[in-house]
Amino acid sequence: MSAVDLPFEPPSGVRGALIDVWTMARRDLIRTMRQPEYLSFSVVMGVFFLVLFELVFGGVIAAGAGVDYDQYLVPGVLVITAVTGALQTGNTLAVDLQYGADKRFRSLPMSRMAVLAGRTVADTIRNAVAVGLVAAVGYAFGFRFTSAGSAVAALALTVGIGYAFSWINAAIAAKVRSAELVGMLSMFWLFPLMFGSNLFTPTVAMPAWVKAFADNQPISVVATAVRALANGSDPGLSVVGSGAWIVGLLVVFVPLSVRLYRRA
Amino acid sequence: MNQPVIVVEGLRKVYGDVVAVAGLDFEVEAGTILGLLGPNGAGKTTTIEILTTLRRADAGRATIAGFDVGRQPELVRRVIGLAGQAAAVDDRLTARENLDLFARLYKLPAPERRARVDELIERFDLGGFADRLVATYSGGQRRRLDVVAALIARPPAIFLDEPTTGLDPRSRLELWREIRAMADEGAAVVLTTQYLEEADRLADDIVIIDRGEVVARGAADELKKDLGRDVLVVHVSDPADLPRAAELAGDGADVATDAGHRMLTVQLGDGPPEALAVLRRLSDAGIPVEDFQLRRPTLDDVFLTHTEVRR
């Protein structure tokens, strides 16, 4: 039998894929609206770190280094909000892959990549809202951006690193396919990045090899850039470095996730 | 004569040293239902997954609406609808949102999309719960949504993997009606099941597989004849009536009595009508009947018969 006449010619190629990405992201956002605790988790986490470190380190550091600790801490907390928010990608994706939903998606005339990309896009939109809310709380503590332009640039870098981290989580979820395991693994890779960093305290007092890591790993580089943008000081290489980390992580983890996802 | 929509030739899939599908052939025409019947591990899901492009066959060929499942998976996905063995609807969306999601992924144009979602909700009677979160559904409601979702783009080929497992008898009957309606609208349907009765009631053609191999196949009626005959079991009140009851029931060869259990067993040539006739004769003769039962040949009988033949 020759091929049937297909009922209509759907958009294909990049346009079709973009429609799929948005469709999948939209589905996720509908669920977020319905269960706002997904959003509140990373906001609460950010505010928690903000308050905790203000209380613990605020006086010490301000006195010792002559830094305004709000201006130091809030950028770090914004970055934490974004990278912990990105954990959601791994979690929800693993749940989809574990159960029947994924089989149906694979049988549909849709872009393979959209299953992953829709997720990361939705999580990034959610992340942008969370980062904005935490920044507002930072304002209440006395944190300030010097200009609207620098605020936009700083928030864009923050949300950007969150997006790149969403893809790291997507790759892990595509590999292990278990929400519990994805959560547990994050302890091993995300926690060292969060605490082996300049997020909470300057790295000067760290042993040389820890300092080398802490100064150059992506979370610190972005936090440094956000601080410089907030203060209107010279960012050095940190803004360019942030962009390079974001692009570099995406270049590695987007194709890797897609390959791992296709394999199973 | 219709052209077959689904054509399967020599399909084979091996996992390590397990032969999951060992050379399967069948064709399904538009408007007909093929029942793929087999016990756990027979290879039903593997077959469905190959035909819906989720897995690749190791050998053989299959085409859906003329498209090759191995070589043209993107095109095949446009002409199939799948309801897999595990439920694949989103708990945190409503039925309407789930259907809309799939309609969007099939790229139905917007006005048609809305109309189609409404139509399916109406036709399959999902209205009572269509705007509630799926998380609140009963197992039967969720399964129905799952099956209906496979129809969203009016695909010419529909694959249902054990659609009625876990449903109560009423939900099962409803779903049977709905599956029949899909075929009546012109779809070629492949349905897997572990229940002979389900294949019997629904399928135009039946392929019985066991450990990847076809053990029997044919139209439902032919196959049933082949399966052996229905058995009528009658318990009489008084064992003294048994000889007379046996005489009334039919010619000696097909009747057995068991005085200890006050039981009469009749192999029926002609199923229910003959059972009725036998019971009527007993009743006319004034023999008190305590209990009776019509036993249909079960899937087990089929397997036993056919595995015996193979050895």
Ligand SMILES: Nc1ncnc2c1ncn2[C@@H]1O[C@H](COP(=O)(O)OP(=O)(O)OP(=O)(O)O)[C@@H](O)[C@H]1O
């Ligand atoms: N991914 C896999 N790896 C190894 N073996 C597999 C895999 N998937 C299925 N099998 C094996 O292939 C055989 C057929 O499995 P399949 O799932 O197709 O059976 P089924 O007829 O759908 O059974 P059920 O009624 O239990 O759903 C089984 O022996 C199963 O263990």
Ligand SMILES: [Mg+2]
């Ligand atoms: Mg199965």
